[in-house]
Amino acid sequence: MNIRAQVSMVFHLDKCLGCHTCSVACKNLWTDRSGVEYQWWNNVETKPGTGYPSSWENQDEYKGGWEKVGNTVRLRATGKLRGYTNIFFQPHLPTIDDYYEPWTYKYEDLFDSPPQDTQPTARPISLITGEHIDTIEAGPNWDDDLSGTKFYARKDPGILKLSPDEQKAIFEFQRIAFFYLPRICNHCLNPACVASCPSGALYKRGEDGIVLINQDVCRGWRFCVSACPFKKSYYNWKTGKSEKCILCYPRIETGQPQACFHSCVGRIRYMGGVLYDADKIEATAASEEKDLVNNQKAMILDPKDPAIIKQAQKDGVHMSFIESAQKSPVFKFVKDWEIALPLHAEFRTVPQLYYVLPLLPVLAVKKGNTFEVDNTEFFGAIDKNRLPLKYFASLFSAGNEELIVKAFKRMLAVRYYKRQQEVGDLDKSKMLDAMSQAGISEKVAEDIFKMISIPTYNERFVVPPLHREYQTAIDGDIDTYMGQPYAYKAATGFGPRKGVKRGL
Amino acid sequence: MTFEHIIYGVYPYVAVILAISITIIRYTSNRFSFSALSSQFLENKKLFWGAAGWHYGIIFLFLGHLIGWWFPRAVLAWNGSPVRLYILEGAALAFALFALWGLCVLIVRRVYDMRVQKVTTIMDIILLFTLLAQVILGIYTAIFFRWGSNWFAGSMSPYLWSLVMGTPEIGFVKSMPFIMKLHIFGAYTIFLLIPFTRLVHFLSIPWQYFARPNQVVVWYSEPGQG
Numbered sequence: 021m022n023i024r025a026q027v028s029m030v031f032h033l034d035k036c037l038g039c040h041t042c043s044v045a046c047k048n049l050w051t052d053r054s055g056v057e058y059q060w061w062n063n064v065e066t067k068p069g070t071g072y073p074s075s076w077e078n079q080d081e082y083k084g085g086w087e088k089v090g091n092t093v094r095l096r097a098t099g100k101l102r103g104y105t106n107i108f109f110q111p112h113l114p115t116i117d118d119y120y121e122p123w124t125y126k127y128e129d130l131f132d133s134p135p136q137d138t139q140p141t142a143r144p145i146s147l148i149t150g151e152h153i154d155t156i157e158a159g160p161n162w163d164d165d166l167s168g169t170k171f172y173a174r175k176d177p178g179i180l181k182l183s184p185d186e187q188k189a190i191f192e193f194q195r196i197a198f199f200y201l202p203r204i205c206n207h208c209l210n211p212a213c214v215a216s217c218p219s220g221a222l223y224k225r226g227e228d229g230i231v232l233i234n235q236d237v238c239r240g241w242r243f244c245v246s247a248c249p250f251k252k253s254y255y256n257w258k259t260g261k262s263e264k265c266i267l268c269y270p271r272i273e274t275g276q277p278q279a280c281f282h283s284c285v286g287r288i289r290y291m292g293g294v295l296y297d298a299d300k301i302e303a304t305a306a307s308e309e310k311d312l313v314n315n316q317k318a319m320i321l322d323p324k325d326p327a328i329i330k331q332a333q334k335d336g337v338h339m340s341f342i343e344s345a346q347k348s349p350v351f352k353f354v355k356d357w358e359i360a361l362p363l364h365a366e367f368r369t370v371p372q373l374y375y376v377l378p379l380l381p382v383l384a385v386k387k388g389n390t391f392e393v394d395n396t397e398f399f400g401a402i403d404k405n406r407l408p409l410k411y412f413a414s415l416f417s418a419g420n421e422e423l424i425v426k427a428f429k430r431m432l433a434v435r436y437y438k439r440q441q442e443v444g445d446l447d448k449s450k451m452l453d454a455m456s457q458a459g460i461s462e463k464v465a466e467d468i469f470k471m472i473s474i475p476t477y478n479e480r481f482v483v484p485p486l487h488r489e490y491q492t493a494i495d496g497d498i499d500t501y502m503g504q505p506y507a508y509k510a511a512t513g514f515g516p517r518k519g520v521k522r523g524l
Numbered sequence: 525m526t527f528e529h530i531i532y533g534v535y536p537y538v539a540v541i542l543a544i545s546i547t548i549i550r551y552t553s554n555r556f557s558f559s560a561l562s563s564q565f566l567e568n569k570k571l572f573w574g575a576a577g578w579h580y581g582i583i584f585l586f587l588g589h590l591i592g593w594w595f596p597r598a599v600l601a602w603n604g605s606p607v608r609l610y611i612l613e614g615a616a617l618a619f620a621l622f623a624l625w626g627l628c629v630l631i632v633r634r635v636y637d638m639r640v641q642k643v644t645t646i647m648d649i650i651l652l653f654t655l656l657a658q659v660i661l662g663i664y665t666a667i668f669f670r671w672g673s674n675w676f677a678g679s680m681s682p683y684l685w686s687l688v689m690g691t692p693e694i695g696f697v698k699s700m701p702f703i704m705k706l707h708i709f710g711a712y713t714i715f716l717l718i719p720f721t722r723l724v725h726f727l728s729i730p731w732q733y734f735a736r737p738n739q740v741v742v743w744y745s746e747p748g749q750g
Contacts, residue, residue: 100734108579115568116639148566149638215738218730226743239728240559257643260561301739336743488744522643523561523722 055258577626
């Protein structure tokens with residue numbers, strides 16, 4: 021056993037209102053620069069939908085992630101030998117048009133317009149070429165709220181995997197539903213981006229599991245962009261280097277949660293440390309598809325177990341991280357309550373961002389001139405979900421519907437429990453029946469309710485101490501770094517202390 | 525000291541010394557600038573033909589020149605039979621045309637594509653046209669001064685070795701046709717351009733990737749120190 025620490029996350033999709041505040045917070049902090057203006061390290065997608073970049077989940081096209089080969093895994097398109105032969109041209113690299121051409125508007129035309137018969141307009145111009153764009157054809161959240169549409173929802177790679185009848189059923193007018201899927205880098209335990217980098221510029225930090233790109237080592241081979249199945253590593257077209265979500269490590273190191281977490285209006289985001297067994301990474305990634313999620317969960321260890329604590333300390337995890345992990349909401353969601361599941365475990369990267377599934381609105385059917393709830397149950401039934409379980413399973417459990425049913429049942433049981441307790445218009449036996457079906461006690465139901473409905477800031481964000489003060493020679497001049505914290509204030513942000521400029 | 529002495533006896537040393545020292549200075553002081561500076565992200569249709577053609581073509585030719593320099597006897601032995609000579613020269617010419625075609629596509633792309641223009645510097649243009657001139661000179665040499673693989677072993681290889689030994693014998697070059705001389709001058713010039721252009725990317729060939737384990741974990745403190 022080799023215990024490592026990881027900063028992990030949970031997003032509660034039922035609470036996401038799709039406001040994009042997270043995206044804007046991230047954009048303002050990290051990617052408000054030329055060359056990365058098209059990059060949204062945090063983005064929010066409407067599901068069903070094609071997402072950003074377009075159809076990123078379709079690995080037949082992008083060839084991201086790993087494939088199982090015997091007892092191990094191999095990168096789908098960017099493995100070592102193929103990596104070398106594709107170094108001059110990468111067949112599966114998305115281009116800017118798969119994201120969108122970034123643009124602004126010529127606002128000054130509104131002020132400088134000569135007298136004329138028509139109102140002046142601010143025409144869109146490309147942020148790359150500076151030329152006029154006649155028709156803006158895509159943007160970072162272009163399919164926002166467009167479920168049911170021909171070009172977006174119906175082209176969702178997960179939807180296309182369903183049978184024609186199932187697809188037809190989803191898009192019946194009365195059934196149409198959607199939910200939001202906020203995405204950031206998953207800071208995977210088996211990151212495909214790290215494995216694909218020929219220069220070795222990408223790395224996972226040992227102390228906290230944050231995956232970063234060393235900008236000085238990156239040579240712009242762009243393998244990480246192709247290899248990441250989530251398309252969360254991006255190419256800065258101006259500097260010729262790749263960049264990605266840094267999990268706001270400068271904030272975490274100073275005890276603050278990530279900007280997207282902190283700014284979340286719906287308070288859907290939870291973060292905390294977990295301990296995992298690094299010896300199991302390869303075996304977990306190479307699991308049979310139906311076991312992927314269960315094996316991934318089994319890697320996460322109980323930070324309250326004395327034997328685990330002892331081993332963790334032996335393996336170099338600081339006791340303060342272990343104490344923090346004991347309070348981690350992520351452990352509760354993923355291990356204690358089992359209502360949070362990883363996104364696309366079948367990509368075999370062992371992602372460390374878990375999602376609580378959305379309980380979609382109850383289905384209604386038209387009877388005469390009125391819509392009536394198509395249900396005898398109060399909160400709707402799992403088998404009458406607006407979107408089929410198969411679709412959720414394709415997103416959150418690598419096709420294992422049992423896990424989806426279990427999570428849904430638990431969340432419904434919490435609702436029954438609370439409704440019975442607060443309003444009292446439900447039969448108690450019904451509530452108890454739901455609870456026993458879900459396999460949770462009233463105490464657990466109460467805990468889940470508290471954590472998802474009225475959690476405090478400190479319950480949502482248990483920021484583990486990262487102990488940057490113990491940093492050794494990685495930066496060369498530790499005295500400069502730690503001794504003069506204000507020396508580089510307002511210079512170039514984090515990282516390089518010189519201005520960054522494209523090549524020569 | 526004659527002009528030829530300066531170009532073929534002094535300039536190579538100047539070019540190599542400057543190339544190495546300035547590359548080292550650039551690497552230590554501005555490592556961020558080392559990058560392939562790929563523009564595939566902005567335009568990938570023309571790049572496919574351009575980059576693949578150019579790179580595969582020029583790598584073959586470059587290695588061919590190295591083999592001619594380092595193993596002249598082996599090349600002469602190979603060329604002993606005319607069929608094998610034709611195969612070698614034919615393959616080299618095919619790769620040269622392949623590289624030329626790729627380079628032309630790259631130049632057209634860089635000059636005419638609106639997006640690629642935005643990430644093009646003056647040094648990119650200088651480099652591209654220097655390479656173009658060099659490839660054309662090389663092809664001209666291959667076609668009109670036959671058979672290059674034979675006489676290279678007899679005159680270029682000893683000349684290059686004399687440079688390495690520090691006793692440049694420019695007699696080998698003096699008797700060569702003007703086009704050939706230009707081609708040799710071009711080679712040193714390209715060497716000199718390395719630290720000032722994106723050419724540094726070829727120094728970044730990721731050899732270590734072969735042997736590296738898949739995952740890279742970096743510890744700020746020594747593991748176990750926690």
